[in-house]
Amino acid sequence: MQKEKKEENLMEKIVSLCKRRGFVFQGSEIYGGLAGTYDWGHYGVALKNNIKQSWWKKFLDNRRDMYGIDAAILMNAKVWEVTGHVANFADLLDGKQFNTMLKTEVGAKKEDVAISYLRPETAQGMFVNFKNTVDAFHPKLPFGMAQIGKAFRNEIAPRDFLFRQREFEQMEIEYFIRADEWEKYFEYWRGEMLEWMEEFGLDMGKVHELEVPDADRAHYSKRTIDFEFDYPFGRKELFGLAYRTDFDLKNHKLEYIDEVPTPEGVEIPTESVGKKMTPHVIEPTFGVDRAVLALLLSVYTEDEKDGEVRSYLKFKPNIAPVICAVSPLLKNKIELVEYANNKVYVPLKAEFGRVAWDDNGNIGKRYRRQDEIGTPFCIVVDFETLTDDTVTVRARDTGEQERVKVADLKNYIKEKI
Numbered sequence: 001m002q003k004e005k006k007e008e009n010l011m012e013k014i015v016s017l018c019k020r021r022g023f024v025f026q027g028s029e030i031y032g033g034l035a036g037t038y039d040w041g042h043y044g045v046a047l048k049n050n051i052k053q054s055w056w057k058k059f060l061d062n063r064r065d066m067y068g069i070d071a072a073i074l075m076n077a078k079v080w081e082v083t084g085h086v087a088n089f090a091d092l093l094d095g096k097q098f099n100t101m102l103k104t105e106v107g108a109k110k111e112d113v114a115i116s117y118l119r120p121e122t123a124q125g126m127f128v129n130f131k132n133t134v135d136a137f138h139p140k141l142p143f144g145m146a147q148i149g150k151a152f153r154n155e156i157a158p159r160d161f162l163f164r165q166r167e168f169e170q171m172e173i174e175y176f177i178r179a180d181e182w183e184k185y186f187e188y189w190r191g192e193m194l195e196w197m198e199e200f201g202l203d204m205g206k207v208h209e210l211e212v213p214d215a216d217r218a219h220y221s222k223r224t225i226d227f228e229f230d231y232p233f234g235r236k237e238l239f240g241l242a243y244r245t246d247f248d249l250k251n252h253k254l255e256y257i258d259e260v261p262t263p264e265g266v267e268i269p270t271e272s273v274g275k276k277m278t279p280h281v282i283e284p285t286f287g288v289d290r291a292v293l294a295l296l297l298s299v300y301t302e303d304e305k306d307g308e309v310r311s312y313l314k315f316k317p318n319i320a321p322v323i324c325a326v327s328p329l330l331k332n333k334i335e336l337v338e339y340a341n342n343k344v345y346v347p348l349k350a351e352f353g354r355v356a357w358d359d360n361g362n363i364g365k366r367y368r369r370q371d372e373i374g375t376p377f378c379i380v381v382d383f384e385t386l387t388d389d390t391v392t393v394r395a396r397d398t399g400e401q402e403r404v405k406v407a408d409l410k411n412y413i414k415e416k417i
């Protein structure tokens with residue numbers, strides 16, 4: 001009971017912090033909101049971008065076998081018919097089938113109007129570009145395609161803040177393999193997913209794997225693992241890993257000609273060389289919004305400083321929306337403001353981008369604000385700075401302060417990140 005209460009409060013605290021500090025706002029708030037939609041403020045966008053960049057770096061930039069794509073959200077309705085989405089992408093509501101795909105009309109003149117759907121997953125944007133990708137880049141199996149983008153589902157009951165929305169973002173990979181290797185690559189991607197979760201800062205003690213039973217799997221999947229997270233509202237899905245067989249490429253009638261071995265010398269059975277075949281697919285899928293929510297729940301920390309409770313977000317520096325904040329001790333002392341701006345803020349901003357200027361309220365208030373934003377370092381320019389070119393750098397987690405030479409600041413921060 002006690003724990004439940006605490007966890008319940010935690011959700012309230014996170015939602016209110018997100019609004020107060022400019023991370024996430026209710027969508028269309030001034031008109032009473034629109035259920036299942038959220039708008040991202042300055043720091044929320046930065047946080048989301050850092051998470052997406054960390055994902056893109058790990059799964060694309062650091063590899064030679066992945067191809068990025070940014071496909072259109074609106075697709076020809078046939079895509080969803082051949083994949084079975086129009087028939088199957090539904091929840092059960094009071095015994096009735098309720099289609100969760102958001103329908104729209106394309107074409108301005110009445111006689112030209114065609115029904116289209118806002119995509120409910122980014123995956124099909126990759127499958128329909130399979131041939132384009134193979135023709136353009138001649139990849140050898142195994143290889144993957146990856147995409148980050150919006151997806152839409154007309155969820156019956158949007159709820160739990162970012163967890164269940166009608167408009168959200170996905171980061172998905174379709175990894176194309178030979179059929180007999182699916183178990184090996186399923187295991188491999190399971191490991192990669194867990195590794196990234198830890199890398200971007202999730203509390204791994206709250207991450208669990210659920211082997212999805214036959215009856216609960218999507219119509220296209222032969223094996224699925226849900227990575228679940230202990231949210232305050234229960235243990236629920238965070239990300240997923242599915243073996244989609246050759247279901248999608250078969251439906252789209254797309255094939256691949258198995259070729260010579262890859263540059264690394266991976267061997268393929270000689271009898272399949274030069275033959276048409278349909279690759280099978282392992283799909284690691286990640287929801288960006290659930291990643292943000294699970295991260296906020298992982299890094300939110302409270303401790304007591306000088307008899308007061310302070311709350312802070314313990315982001316890793318590469319994920320934090322702001323790396324450091326620069327403050328003149330007093331905002332009406334022109335010498336301090338000029339020094340802080342010209343010699344500290346401008347050069348750091350040019351180097352790191354994610355640098356904030358903060359001269360609002362007294363220093364204690366500024367620290368508390370930056371703690372809640374999750375800024376790892378606060379830099380204060382004071383009167384001593386004017387005489388010896390050093391500044392105070394205060395660390396978020398410990399509250400400890402040290403004097404650092406202005407000339408060393410860039411390196412000091414680089415070392416810490």
Ligand code: ATP
Binds near residue numbers: 240
């Ligand atoms: P759930 O069972 O929670 O409805 P799902 O199994 O339908 O999720 P997938 O189809 O596997 O979800 O979608 C891939 C990922 O997209 C999920 O793991 C999740 O991170 C994210 N996602 C799915 N639906 C939503 C939603 N309504 N709001 C936010 N993120 C979502």
